[in-house]
Amino acid sequence: MTTTASTRKDQAAEAATPTSAGSWRDWLALGLLMFPVLLVAVDNTALTFALPEIARSLQTTGVQLLWIVDAYPLVLAALLVAMGSLGDRIGRRRLLLTGSLGFAAVSAATAFAPTAEWLIAGRAGLGFFGAMLMPSTLSLIRNIFPDPNRRRLAVAIWAAGFSGGAALGPIFGGWLMEHFWWGAVLLVAVPIMLPLLALGPFFIPESRDPRPGRVDIISIVLSMLVMVPVVYGIKEIATAGFSLKAVAIIALGLAMGWVFVRRQRTLAAPLLDMGLFSNRVFSTAITANVLALFSFNGFIFFLAQHLQLLEGMSPSASGVAMIPALLATVAAGLLVVPLVRKVRPGFVVAGGLSLSAAGYALVAFGDHSAGPALLLAALLVLALGVGAAETISNDLILGSVPAAKSGAAAAISETGYEVGSLLGTAVLGSILTASYQRNLVLPEGVASSLPQGATHQAGETLAGAVELAATLQAPAAGELLATARAAFDSGVHITATIALVLMALTAVLAGTVLRKVPRAGK
Numbered sequence: 001m002t003t004t005a006s007t008r009k010d011q012a013a014e015a016a017t018p019t020s021a022g023s024w025r026d027w028l029a030l031g032l033l034m035f036p037v038l039l040v041a042v043d044n045t046a047l048t049f050a051l052p053e054i055a056r057s058l059q060t061t062g063v064q065l066l067w068i069v070d071a072y073p074l075v076l077a078a079l080l081v082a083m084g085s086l087g088d089r090i091g092r093r094r095l096l097l098t099g100s101l102g103f104a105a106v107s108a109a110t111a112f113a114p115t116a117e118w119l120i121a122g123r124a125g126l127g128f129f130g131a132m133l134m135p136s137t138l139s140l141i142r143n144i145f146p147d148p149n150r151r152r153l154a155v156a157i158w159a160a161g162f163s164g165g166a167a168l169g170p171i172f173g174g175w176l177m178e179h180f181w182w183g184a185v186l187l188v189a190v191p192i193m194l195p196l197l198a199l200g201p202f203f204i205p206e207s208r209d210p211r212p213g214r215v216d217i218i219s220i221v222l223s224m225l226v227m228v229p230v231v232y233g234i235k236e237i238a239t240a241g242f243s244l245k246a247v248a249i250i251a252l253g254l255a256m257g258w259v260f261v262r263r264q265r266t267l268a269a270p271l272l273d274m275g276l277f278s279n280r281v282f283s284t285a286i287t288a289n290v291l292a293l294f295s296f297n298g299f300i301f302f303l304a305q306h307l308q309l310l311e312g313m314s315p316s317a318s319g320v321a322m323i324p325a326l327l328a329t330v331a332a333g334l335l336v337v338p339l340v341r342k343v344r345p346g347f348v349v350a351g352g353l354s355l356s357a358a359g360y361a362l363v364a365f366g367d368h369s370a371g372p373a374l375l376l377a378a379l380l381v382l383a384l385g386v387g388a389a390e391t392i393s394n395d396l397i398l399g400s401v402p403a404a405k406s407g408a409a410a411a412i413s414e415t416g417y418e419v420g421s422l423l424g425t426a427v428l429g430s431i432l433t434a435s436y437q438r439n440l441v442l443p444e445g446v447a448s449s450l451p452q453g454a455t456h457q458a459g460e461t462l463a464g465a466v467e468l469a470a471t472l473q474a475p476a477a478g479e480l481l482a483t484a485r486a487a488f489d490s491g492v493h494i495t496a497t498i499a500l501v502l503m504a505l506t507a508v509l510a511g512t513v514l515r516k517v518p519r520a521g522k
Contacts, residue, residue: 036133041165050182064116075127077231078224084135084411088209099132104193111183138410142398143207160330219271222260229253284513285396293420298428325383332387346514353507355385363496435491
């Protein structure tokens with residue numbers, strides 16, 4: 001791997017510290033760091049199971065329910081870069097523990113929210129403290145494990161925890177809602193955080209940038225003015241489709257991004273060191289991360305609709321059906337750790353992205369009408385590829401920057417995760433919806449038998465068509481479902497082909513740019 005002189009000097013200095021001794025304390029520290037990772041991953045998927053009960057209990061409006069979902073990721077995305085840089089300055093362990101305490105306290109208060117407004121404010125508060133957690137965990141791993149081989153395994157475990165938490169979320173959320181009230185989904189954060197708060201100060205070593213600069217408030221505000229409009233605009237497109245309003249909001253965020261970059265280049269101690277992106281290993285690994293998650297979340301978006309609306313599975317049953325693939329993500333992430341001792345990391349990342357492309361090829365050229373087996377097999381192949389690519393690319397992101405900048409690097413990685421996830425749903429989801437609407441042509445006999453306005457309902461979304469079919473008599477119901485299925489599948493073929501090409505090109509990029517990164521131990 002090509003590194004700067006300052007990076008090599010920093011790594012050499014860290015190798016001489018006690019944290020490189022390979023003691024059991026390092027692995028205990030990693031175990032403690034997994035608690036917030038699991039919590040964030042479980043919380044992301046478990047909350048969806050509580051939304052119907054929240055709507056009934058708090059009598060929310062549609063707009064309020066949308067903000068209950070959106071308040072957390074908007075605030076989280078807005079503050080990731082600022083919090084990553086703040087951790088570099090004040091101490092990553094300090095920031096992690098502060099975020100953990102705040103997250104637990106706000107979760108407890110929000111679990112008993114008497115109104116929708118209270119719950120929305122609580123979700124925003126969780127986003128504020130949540131922004132302190134994920135960059136801190138990843139940057140602390142960089143400093144606890146300066147040895148590349150041990151760090152790579154630690155990053156694989158970190159990624160496995162995140163994937164495992166995502167797999168547990170649907171099951172855990174469904175079980176909580178069957179046995180308790182909706183607030184239990186939030187209240188569970190308190191016992192999960194207790195081990196970290198009790199033992200973290202003793203077993204997690206503190207680390208920070210040895211030469212921190214002043215905190216630039218203007219840069220923090222600008223970073224928020226970048227992320228909030230961009231993330232909000234993407235979510236608008238994902239939920240309501242393309243509109244002038246959504247495009248204008250994203251354009252505002254991009255304009256603020258230009259101002260932010262210009263300011264960072266003029267500051268002696270920037271909030272975000274733009275020089276990190278001049279490192280080809282760093283920037284290529286970030287790109288691979290974003291696009292891998294783009295493809296994965298886009299796949300989940302249409303697979304969930306297929307399983308629930310076309311196969312008739314419940315939300316929890318569809319979540320269980322996806323668990324083998326999510327566990328494959330964990331397994332792939334752990335298995336590539338010894339592999340990079342024999343194969344260059346760039347080729348492993350390229351191979352993982354190629355597997356993702358192969359998963360999409362199964363969807364693009366396969367027949368979806370014979371049940372869910374083909375799509376679940378494609379998800380399994382895609383998950384194996386994402387698990388392999390994500391683990392090694394995250395390790396390359398951390399290893400390609402000086403340890404003093406690990407908080408900022410981790411924050412960029414996490415921001416890429418958020419943006420990639422949102423883009424996958426928004427872009428591929430919008431293309432799928434547009435294709436469905438364009439290709440749905442109702443049989444004349446069905447269209448003439450529908451009440452006024454029902455044609456529009458069926459033509460908007462697959463869910464609308466399925467809901468309408470449930471009110472019709474045979475054979476009209478069957479004809480409507482068959483037509484809707486054909487239109488939806490045609491859109492799936494188009495989006496899968498787009499994702500296939502994108503993953504193939506990203507694999508070529510990774511294999512080309514990262515080909516000179518040496519094998520582990522070299």
